[in-house]
Amino acid sequence: NAGVTQTPKFQVLKTGQSMTLQCAQDMNHNSMYWYRQDPGMGLRLIYYSASEGTTDKGEVPNGYNVSRLNKREFSLRLESAAPSQTSVYFCASIGTSGYNEQFFGPGTRLTVL
Amino acid sequence: RKEVEQDPGPFNVPEGATVAFNCTYSNSASQSFFWYRQDCRKEPKLLMSVYSSGNEDGRFTAQLNRASQYISLLIRDSKLSDSATYLCVVNNYGGSQGNLIFGKGTKLSVKP
Numbered sequence: 001n002a003g004v005t006q007t008p009k010f011q012v013l014k015t016g017q018s019m020t021l022q023c024a025q026d027m028n029h030n031s032m033y034w035y036r037q038d039p040g041m042g043l044r045l046i047y048y049s050a051s052e053g054t055t056d057k058g059e060v061p062n063g064y065n066v067s068r069l070n071k072r073e074f075s076l077r078l079e080s081a082a083p084s085q086t087s088v089y090f091c092a093s094i095g096t097s098g099y100n101e102q103f104f105g106p107g108t109r110l111t112v113l
Numbered sequence: 114r115k116e117v118e119q120d121p122g123p124f125n126v127p128e129g130a131t132v133a134f135n136c137t138y139s140n141s142a143s144q145s146f147f148w149y150r151q152d153c154r155k156e157p158k159l160l161m162s163v164y165s166s167g168n169e170d171g172r173f174t175a176q177l178n179r180a181s182q183y184i185s186l187l188i189r190d191s192k193l194s195d196s197a198t199y200l201c202v203v204n205n206y207g208g209s210q211g212n213l214i215f216g217k218g219t220k221l222s223v224k225p
Contacts, residue, residue, distance in 0.1 A: 031212065040121075042217035043157070043200075090156055094212060101147070102202075102213055104156035 002026055006091050006105035013081045013112045021076040021108050023091030031094040032074035033058075033102070034066060036087040043090070049074055081112045116140060117216040119201050125222045130191045134219045136184040136201030145204035146177055148186050150197045151218065157200055160186075191223045 004025045013019055025032065034046040045058030049068040063085060065077045074093075078085060091105040119136045126132050138146075146163035161168065163175040163184055174187040184201055201216035 040217070043215040101159045101162075104158070106156055 004091055004093055004103050004105035006089075006108050008108060009106065010109045011111070013078075013110065015082060015112060017081050018077065018079050019081065020078075021089055021091070021110075022073070023075065023105055024073045025091075025093040025103070026072065027093060027095065027103065028071070029093035029095055029103075030071070032068065033092040033094070034064075034074070034076045035090045035092065036060065036085075037090060037107075038087050046076065046089075081110075083112045086110060086112045116205075116214045117201055117203050119216040119219050121217060121219060123220040123222055125224060126191055127224055128191055128193060130223075131187065131189045132191055132221060133188075134186045134199055134201075134221075136186075136216055138182050138184070138201075138203045138214075140203070140205050140214075141179075141182060143182075143203045143205055146175075146184050147202040147204075147213075148173075148175060148184075149200040149202055149215075151200060152197045157215075160199070188221075191221075193223050193225065196221055196223045 007022045030051045033048040035043045037043050044060045046060055046064050047058055047066040049055045052071045055066050055068055067075045089108045092102045094102045117138050124132055148160045149157040150160040151157040161170050161175055163177045165177050167176045172189045176185045198218040198220045200218045203214045204212050
């Protein structure tokens with residue numbers, strides 16, 4: 001049981017390049033999330049998917065797109081990377097227990113030059 | 114007013130000290146409350162849920178005051194391994210930004 005996995009762990013892009021961050025969970029969770037974390041800003045929600053086939057914008061969706069490929073996988077795409085997107089990106093999923101513990105992946109450290 | 118507010122710290126304490134973190138939340142309809150721990154360059158992990166009656170897990174005690182919209186975390190007999198950032202988290206069911214709202218975190222550094 002790997003929990004939430006993310007690839008890649010590190011990435012350096014040049015301004016204008018595109019890339020997709022991959023996320024998968026093996027806990028049969030319905031809801032999945034993408035956050036970014038910047039110093040002094042805390043975790044900010046980019047997009048979330050409450051269930052397979054649905055996606056919704058979070059607090060900071062501009063410059064990003066997402067795909068909920070199936071129940072397990074939720075990818076985040078940067079079409080044209082900008083230096084302001086330099087951040088640590090966390091994928092998370094939430095269980096169906098009454099207390100809604102959210103499980104996080106190990107993160108992707110992205111630098112845009 | 115921000116949805117979840119915490120004192121950013123850092124809190125620098127000696128081993129064995131007792132330290133308390135506070136958190137306030139703005140949405141009176143919030144239903145569930147949590148403390149997460151985040152080690153440096155790692156992902157957040159659930160430390161404990163917070164119940165209305167208060168709850169304890171070893172050296173950690175969490176309290177909730179719904180009337181004041183206030184959550185606290187008390188750590189007794191601090192260990193070096195407690196050094197981390199502690200995130201206050203509130204679940205706003207039906208909110209437009211997904212389920213969980215995170216505070217910015219309070220950094221704790223426990224010194225020998």
